[in-house]
Amino acid sequence: MRKLVLLMLFTALAAVFALNLIQSTRQELSATVDRFFSLATGGEPQAADMLAADPNEQEALLEALAVPGLFSVEDIGQAQFHSLSRASVPVQLKVGKDGIHLVHVELEKTQDGWLIGSFPQLVAVPAAIIEEILPSAAVFFSADGNRFTLARNSVNGESEINANQAGLVVSMDGSLVYFEQFAAIPINKLLTVTDETLEGEEDGFFDLADHTAYFRPGQTGLETASKEDFIVGMKDLVFYTKDSRVRAVLLPKDFVPETVRVVLNTTGFGGLGHREVRLTADTPFALTDKVAQSTQHIQAGQTLTLTLTLTADGERILAQLPSGERREFINRIFILPEGGKVRITSLRRGSPAFTPSYHGHLEVRAAGGELALVNEVPLEAYLYSVVPSEMPVSFGLVPLQVQAVAARSYAAASIYRSGFRRYAAHVDDSTASQVYNNVPEYPVSTQAVNDTAGIILTYGGEIADTRFFSTSAGVTANFEEVWHERETGAFPGTPVPYLTSRPQLRSGSLPDVSTEEGARSFFGSTAWDSFDTMSPWFRWDVEMSRTELEAVISRYLPERQKAQPDFVLTQEGSGFVSREISDNPLGELTDLRVIHRGGGGNVYELEITGENGTYRLVKEYTIRFTLRPVSIGGGRDILLQRHDGSDVKNYIILPSTFIVMNINRDNTGRITTVRFLGGGNGHGVGMSQWGVRGLAADGRSFAEILEHYYPGSTTAKAY
Numbered sequence: 001m002r003k004l005v006l007l008m009l010f011t012a013l014a015a016v017f018a019l020n021l022i023q024s025t026r027q028e029l030s031a032t033v034d035r036f037f038s039l040a041t042g043g044e045p046q047a048a049d050m051l052a053a054d055p056n057e058q059e060a061l062l063e064a065l066a067v068p069g070l071f072s073v074e075d076i077g078q079a080q081f082h083s084l085s086r087a088s089v090p091v092q093l094k095v096g097k098d099g100i101h102l103v104h105v106e107l108e109k110t111q112d113g114w115l116i117g118s119f120p121q122l123v124a125v126p127a128a129i130i131e132e133i134l135p136s137a138a139v140f141f142s143a144d145g146n147r148f149t150l151a152r153n154s155v156n157g158e159s160e161i162n163a164n165q166a167g168l169v170v171s172m173d174g175s176l177v178y179f180e181q182f183a184a185i186p187i188n189k190l191l192t193v194t195d196e197t198l199e200g201e202e203d204g205f206f207d208l209a210d211h212t213a214y215f216r217p218g219q220t221g222l223e224t225a226s227k228e229d230f231i232v233g234m235k236d237l238v239f240y241t242k243d244s245r246v247r248a249v250l251l252p253k254d255f256v257p258e259t260v261r262v263v264l265n266t267t268g269f270g271g272l273g274h275r276e277v278r279l280t281a282d283t284p285f286a287l288t289d290k291v292a293q294s295t296q297h298i299q300a301g302q303t304l305t306l307t308l309t310l311t312a313d314g315e316r317i318l319a320q321l322p323s324g325e326r327r328e329f330i331n332r333i334f335i336l337p338e339g340g341k342v343r344i345t346s347l348r349r350g351s352p353a354f355t356p357s358y359h360g361h362l363e364v365r366a367a368g369g370e371l372a373l374v375n376e377v378p379l380e381a382y383l384y385s386v387v388p389s390e391m392p393v394s395f396g397l398v399p400l401q402v403q404a405v406a407a408r409s410y411a412a413a414s415i416y417r418s419g420f421r422r423y424a425a426h427v428d429d430s431t432a433s434q435v436y437n438n439v440p441e442y443p444v445s446t447q448a449v450n451d452t453a454g455i456i457l458t459y460g461g462e463i464a465d466t467r468f469f470s471t472s473a474g475v476t477a478n479f480e481e482v483w484h485e486r487e488t489g490a491f492p493g494t495p496v497p498y499l500t501s502r503p504q505l506r507s508g509s510l511p512d513v514s515t516e517e518g519a520r521s522f523f524g525s526t527a528w529d530s531f532d533t534m535s536p537w538f539r540w541d542v543e544m545s546r547t548e549l550e551a552v553i554s555r556y557l558p559e560r561q562k563a564q565p566d567f568v569l570t571q572e573g574s575g576f577v578s579r580e581i582s583d584n585p586l587g588e589l590t591d592l593r594v595i596h597r598g599g600g601g602n603v604y605e606l607e608i609t610g611e612n613g614t615y616r617l618v619k620e621y622t623i624r625f626t627l628r629p630v631s632i633g634g635g636r637d638i639l640l641q642r643h644d645g646s647d648v649k650n651y652i653i654l655p656s657t658f659i660v661m662n663i664n665r666d667n668t669g670r671i672t673t674v675r676f677l678g679g680g681n682g683h684g685v686g687m688s689q690w691g692v693r694g695l696a697a698d699g700r701s702f703a704e705i706l707e708h709y710y711p712g713s714t715t716a717k718a719y
Helices: 002-041 045-050 055-065 379-390 397-417 443-451 516-523 546-563 620-626 689-697 702-709
Strands: 071-076 080-083 086-095 099-110 113-118 122-133 137-142 147-151 166-172 175-181 183-193 197-200 204-217 222-224 235-242 245-250 259-263 276-281 285-289 294-298 304-311 314-320 326-329 333-337 342-344 361-367 370-378 455-459 540-545 568-572 575-577 589-597 603-610 613-618 639-642 647-649 659-665 671-678 714-717
Touching: 002 045, 002 055, 002 071, 002 086, 002 099, 002 113, 045 055, 055 122, 099 175, 122 204, 122 245, 147 166, 147 175, 166 235, 166 245, 197 235, 204 235, 259 379, 259 397, 276 333, 276 370, 304 370, 314 361, 342 361, 370 379, 379 397, 379 443, 397 443, 397 455, 397 689, 397 702, 516 589, 516 659, 540 546, 546 568, 546 589, 546 603, 546 620, 546 671, 589 659, 589 671, 603 620, 613 620, 689 702
Parallel strands: 204 245
Antiparallel strands: 071 086, 080 086, 086 099, 099 113, 122 137, 122 166, 137 147, 166 175, 183 197, 183 235, 197 204, 204 222, 235 245, 259 370, 276 304, 276 342, 285 294, 285 333, 304 314, 314 326, 333 361, 361 370, 455 714, 540 639, 540 671, 568 575, 568 613, 589 603, 603 613, 639 647, 659 671
16 A cells, blocks of 8 residues: 555656656747747847758748847747657747737757757748739749749738839748838939939939849849949839838839930039039029929029028028029029020130030039039930030031931940939030030031931940040051950950951051051151041151150159059069159159050050159050140240141140150260150040041041941941
C-alpha cells in the first residue's frame, strides 16, 4: 500500500513538473517570438540570428518586417507542441493601420535553443503599380522590374483597388494582405529636376523620397525607368506621394520635342543669374502665378520690372506693375503674351547692340539670390534666331538650310538630354549650347528653317550628334580625339562612326597629317583646293616672343588646371600627375613639343617645358585656352595674320590645334620666338560652316552636304 501511495505521489509530482516545464517552455517560445518581432520590426540585424534557416533565404521576410511602422504584434497566443523539438505559436499580426492577420510561427529546438523555423511567405514591396485587376487577383509591376499576381481574398479595402494606382504592397503566401495607396497627382508639365526635388508647372515643387520608383509605359506593359529619363517640359506625368514626398513617378510613353526651353544669360553672357528684369510686349500680356492661380493683365507697351527680395520665408520675386503697385511671388511666374513677342529691355545682344525680343513665353524664378529667366519657344521659332546667330546670312539659302537641320538636330538632342535641368531648361543662349537671339531674324534664314521644318539628322535610329564649327583646315578631326567620355572622364573618348577625320579637298591627296612631317607640309601651305579656302581662317599664323608666351602660359596654365585638373598634368619623376600649379610655373620657357596628333593632324597632347617644371596639356581646348595669342601686362598687341591678308589683334583663343610650330633660338640655344602656323577655326569635328558654303557653291544640295559631313546619316521628321 505504501509503495502504491509513493508511486501515485511520484506520478503527481512528475505531472506537475511536466506541466510547469511545458508552461515554462511555452513562455520561452512566446518570449522568443516577441523578441524576434521586436528586433525585426526595428530593423535590428540580430533578428537574423533568431532564424533557423539561412538568413539569405529569409531576406524578403526581414526586409518586409523592417519597413518602419508597417507591422506590429497585437497578441501572441499559446504555443502548441508538435514534437519535443517542434512547436508553433499563433500571432495576431497587424499590417498597416487596420489589417489584422493570424499567422502561425513555426519554431525548432536546436543546440542554440529555440529558433524561428518557418514563417508565412511575407513580402513587402515599397512601391508598385497595379497594372490589371482580375476577378479575384491583381497584377502588380514593381520598381525592380518584377511583374507579379496576388490573390485579393484577404486585402483590406479591396473594393478601392483600381488599375494605375501605386502604393506599398504587402503579400502573404501569395495573397494581397495590405495595399497602402499613394496619393496620385497628375502633372501637366515637368519643369525643374534636381537630385532632391521635382517641379510641376501648375503644382510647384515636390521633395523626392530616398528611393523613388520610376515607371513608364512600354510596348507590352509597364517598364522601369530612371531619373535620367526625365525630360524637362515632358507632359502628362503622375506623381505618387506619401507624407509630402514623391514615392513613385509614372512617365508618359511618348515625347515629341516641339518646344525648347532656353535659360537666358545676362548682357555680355556674364552668367545666368539676373539682378533685375525689365520687359514689355507689343501686345497685351499676362503676369501669371500658375500655382497660386493668380493673373495680372498688362497692356501692350507697358513695362514690368522684376527684382529679387528676401523675406523671413525666403526668396521672392518682387514685381513692380505699370500702375506702381508692387506684388510679391514665391512661385515661378509666367509672362504670357497674347500673340507677338516679349521684349526684354534690360538685356542687350549683338554688335551693334540691340534689345532682344522673344517668341513664346517667359518664366522667372527666384533661386540662389538671383532671378533665373527661361524662354519656352516652339522649336522652329527658336531656330529663326539660332540659324542667323550661328551662320552669316550672306552664305545663302542652301548653307542656311544645312545649318537649320544641324541646329534642329542639336536642339532636339539637347531637349532629350535636358542639360540645364536645375534651371528647368534644355539649353542656354550662349556658345555653350547654340547662340540664340544674338542677331535679329532675317527672311532668308527664316525661309531656310521653314524649308526644312521638322527635319533632323539620324544615325542608327538615334538623333545624330551634329557637331559643327567655323572653318576646317582642309581636314576634319576624329570625335574621340577632341572630347573625353562624359561619364568616366577617359580620353581619348569613344569613337562616333560618322564623326571621323576626312579630307576636305576638291582635289589633291592629303599627306599623313598625323605625322610631324605630313602636318608641316599641309598646315604650312595655302596651296590646297579646299571647300574652306574662302574663309579667312583657312590658314593663319602668329608669332610671339618667348617672354610674351611665358606670360600667357603663366597666366592661363593654372586657370585651366583648376577648371579641368585631369587634363593639365605636371611631371613627377618619370611620369605626369594632376596637381595644383603655382603662380610661376615656368620660369624661362625652354621647349614646346607635340606628343600626340589625331588622325586629322590636330594636336591633342602638347608638352611645355620650363626651368620650373614640365607640363602636359591634354585635349584641344586645353591647348587653345592656354596658348592664347594675346597681350599680357600691357605689352604690344599680338597680331594674328590670316591668309586673306587681314590681321586680328589679341584673339581670345588659339583658333585651332591644326598647327605646326617654328621655335627660333639664339646661338646659346635659348628660345627667342615661337611661330604658330595653323589652319581652321574651332574644334574641327563634324561640319565646317565655311566648308558648307564652298560645297553649296559647287552645286551640292543641303541633303548632299549633310551626307558629306555626317556619312551614313539620314534625314527624318522629328514631328
